[in-house]
Amino acid sequence: MTQKKSLLQRLTDLTRTSHRAAFVDVVKQIEKHHHGSEDFLELVKNRYSCRNFNNRPVSDVKIQKILEAARLAPTAKNQQPVHVWVVKSEEALARLKETSNSIYDAPVVFMVGCKPENAWVRRYDGKNGAETDAAIVGTHILLEAADLELGSVWVGSFDAAKLSELFPETAGWTITALFPVGAPSAEAHPSENHGKRQSLEEFATEI
Numbered sequence: 001m002t003q004k005k006s007l008l009q010r011l012t013d014l015t016r017t018s019h020r021a022a023f024v025d026v027v028k029q030i031e032k033h034h035h036g037s038e039d040f041l042e043l044v045k046n047r048y049s050c051r052n053f054n055n056r057p058v059s060d061v062k063i064q065k066i067l068e069a070a071r072l073a074p075t076a077k078n079q080q081p082v083h084v085w086v087v088k089s090e091e092a093l094a095r096l097k098e099t100s101n102s103i104y105d106a107p108v109v110f111m112v113g114c115k116p117e118n119a120w121v122r123r124y125d126g127k128n129g130a131e132t133d134a135a136i137v138g139t140h141i142l143l144e145a146a147d148l149e150l151g152s153v154w155v156g157s158f159d160a161a162k163l164s165e166l167f168p169e170t171a172g173w174t175i176t177a178l179f180p181v182g183a184p185s186a187e188a189h190p191s192e193n194h195g196k197r198q199s200l201e202e203f204a205t206e207i
C-alpha cells in the first residue's frame, strides 16, 4: 500500500514536470500493483499447518479479527448455514482433546459447523452446499490467522459422535473442521508436505 501511494505521488510529480518516458514507466508499475498485491501471494505461500504452539493466549482482538474474516466469507445464495464456536477455556479445551489427537495444545480452537437444512441445494442433482460454505469459512480463518502471524491448522480428524456428545451446544450441527490457533512455538516448522504441491501443469488445464 505504501509503495502504491508513493508511486501515485511520483505520478503526480511527474505529470507536473511532463517527463513522458518516466510517466509510462510509472503507469506500468501502477498497473502491476493494481492487478493484485504480491503481499497476498506471499501470505498464501508462507502459511503452513502449525502443529506446535506456545502457551501464550491469543488476544481477544485477534480472536475477533479471525471471527470477522470468517463471518464475511461468501456462502451459496448467501444462506449462511455456518456457525463458529470459539473453544478457549481450559475445561473446554481439555474436553475437545478427548475427541481428537490434532489439537496440539493450542490456546484456542475455532470449531466450524454447518446446518445442511439451512444451506443452498443445487436443483440439478440435489447437492447440498453446507460443507462447501463451511470450508470457505475455514479457509478465511486460516488466512486471517496467518495475516496475524499466528499458527493454525485445519483439523478434519476428530471423533464426530464423541464431539457431539461432549459439546451439546453443537446439537443439530454437522462439525466440518476444528482450527487450533496460537502463536507458533520456537520449534514450530512447516512439514515436508508444505513444500509438496502438484506442478502447475498437473494442477491446471487451459481449455
Ligand SMILES: Cc1cc2nc3c(=O)[nH]c(=O)nc-3n(C[C@H](O)[C@H](O)[C@H](O)COP(=O)(O)O)c2cc1C
Pocket: 047, 048, 049, 050, 051, 102, 153, 154, 155, 156, 157, 158, 190, 191, 193, 194, 195
Ligand atoms: C480438509 C483437511 C483436513 C486436514 N486434517 C488434518 C488433521 O486432522 N490433522 C492435521 O494435523 N492436519 C490436517 N490437515 C492439514 C494438512 O495435512 C496440510 O494442510 C497438508 O499436509 C499441506 O501442508 P501445509 O498446510 O503445511 O501446506 C488437514 C487439511 C485439510 C485441508
